[in-house]
Amino acid sequence: MEIRDLLALEAVCRQSRASSKKQLFNDIAAKAAEVYGLDPRSVFEALMDREKLGGTGMGRGVAAPHARLAGVEDIRGVFVKLDKPLDFDAADGLPVDLVFALIAPEDAGADHLRALARVSRALRDGGVCAKLRSCTEQSALHAVLSEKVQTRAA
Template identity: 55%
Template sequence: MELAHLLTPGAIRVCNAVKSKKRLFQDLAETAAAAHGLDEAVAIDALQERESLGPTGVGHGVALPHARIDGIERVRGVFIRLDRPLDYGSVDRAPVDLVFALFAPRDAGVEHLKALALVSRTLRDPAVCAKLRANEETDKLFAILTQQTDTKAA
């Protein structure tokens, strides 16, 4: 699996002045609706439901919100780079500025876990995160994310 299988260039945004997790989830859902045809309200509810089980901020300024929803055929991703870090309630209490959300079919099982592991591995790399933080153009962000996956593929 590669990130290019989960993302499209239209599923990447740079957001300014996001001041709450609720607003972030709205932006993620709007992007998922536009890029992947997901129902915006369903996506927001699913993200909030999953987040209520525990925070998806994994540390070092990275969050990986994810949700299972009905009505999609395969795992889809959305990436948002925040101009200003957001207090997200991460495990290390650091604010978040890189957010990669995954939306999976309710019965995705292993496919969802593989996608989550891939995204986690990619965003655990400090060099990748530094490149993402240094760019604001969505096409460059897409290239950074998808090129990184290709170099690690075996």
């Protein structure tokens, strides 16, 4: 499973108005509704509920909020590059400016975990994050995220 299979070009955006996780999740839910036809309220609530279980800030300015949701047929992603970083309760205490949200079917199980692992590996790569932070266009952000990320077995 590759990121390009999870993320439509239209679901990649720069967003500068969110001043809280709640507002960001609302914007992500609206984008998921617009691009993938998902119910925005359900997406928002699922992301908020998951975040209450534990922060999804991965460190180094990256977060990967995710949730499983009834009625979703395929795993879908929304990527947001924030102009103003937000506090995401990351272990390193750094605010987040790169956010990759995943919405998965309620019964996705291992597929959801594989998708989350793929996103996590990509966003732990300092080179990928540097490229994302230097991009200003939607298509360039999508291209960086869609590139095959070389990973080494642990």
